Amino acid sequence: MSRIRRNPPGVDPALLVRDAAKLMPDLTRRRFLRGGASLGALALLTGCDIVDGASAERALMKVSYFNDRVQAWLFNPDKLAPTYSDSAVTRPFPFNAYYSEDEAPEVDGQDYKLEIGGMVDNTKSWALEELYALPQETQITRLVCVEGWSAIGKWSGTPLREFLRRVGADTRAKYVWFRCAEGYSTSIDMATALHPQTQMTFRFDGEILPRKYGFPMKLRMPTKLGFKNPKHVMEIAVTDKYLGGYWEDQGYNWFSGI
């Protein structure tokens, strides 16, 4: 469910495909837990469906919000994710999304303008050449997917905190929100946005970020699960308003720190 897919050794690609289908947002699903199905094992054991699906879901979401706060408290802004050598990079790096690789959005780099909004001094949008001219860093870190698998990648770009400084962002704000070309969105806490390894990424493994990995820009955070790393970012907004995100609104834990 992280947005990068791979076929790890020993894992049946057919299983992964079936699994991806299962992760597709179901428009008919209004509840995260799918009622009885979610309680299947419990109902089986007790012999009756004693727990009402909707109230169980409300209780579980409360715990999930509590877990957001616990994770924010656990998050050490100075703790760096382990880095690896170039030879440790997973090649080819997995592609994972709720759409197939050939359905990945095609963003025209010539017309691209990164929009900036919310609590910033300067809302001027940024062309790709301007972004490429910013100071660049490379990190080789492990991407951990919410599904459980992980892979090591090599990402290059600008620390988000450097960019936030340049646009005069109010770093006392609670959240940074990202809107993506395919309609995806996510939001993160300010502490993670200011983490030294949180990166606006323009290159992957030495190449201009390919379409499948999020051309022209993605956000790379080795301190969060893969699905919190948005690809094809079109807009960044600094805000105090909780805006959730594509997967978060379907029941995935919002903070999802690792």
Added chain:
Amino acid sequence: MSIELTHDQALTPPEPARTLIHPLWVRLTHWVNAVAMVVMIGSGWEIYNASPLFPFAFPPAITLGGWLAGALLWHFAAMWLLAVNGLIYVVLGVATGRFRRMLVPIRPREVLADAKAAIARNLSYDDLSIYNAVQKLLYLGVILVGIVIVLSGLAIWKPVQLQELAAAFGGYTAARYVHFFAMAAIVAFLLIHVIMSFLVPKSLRAMSVGR
């Protein structure tokens, strides 16, 4: 001064006062743990299915959560129940001397002898307040595996913030395998444990009402 005994009293030995086998805190933590375990294992199987470590998946009928997000919600809620309850159990087990009194020493020779007797259906279950060597080994073993499954779970949950812990397991991926095998060991324990409770039903009564 003479004591006159009635006919009944003279002929039947006094009813042994049923001593308390399991104090209230043991029974409470036991059953809270049972619920937490079922939720953790059921949701854990659903989470496993999202990216299986081995070429098999758990049948959805016996998993909890319906899909990955639901399973994660259950797993990360029941973890508090499991951890807090488990902590209370271990602290009280050490503080009251119950672990020292009932779970040690474990002598391999006795384990072997009692295992043989158990298989031959020759082992006495008369006094439930004294554990046989096989019980001691399994109970102490499952407590230790419980500690391993919590620590490996923390390593998988926070491989960056708790990277030292993850490294102690040999890294994030190795911690996933440790977590899985600890689950398998606990499930194996549960199978034996539940079967034995049905073979010796008074043990179920002792764990419910204490005597």
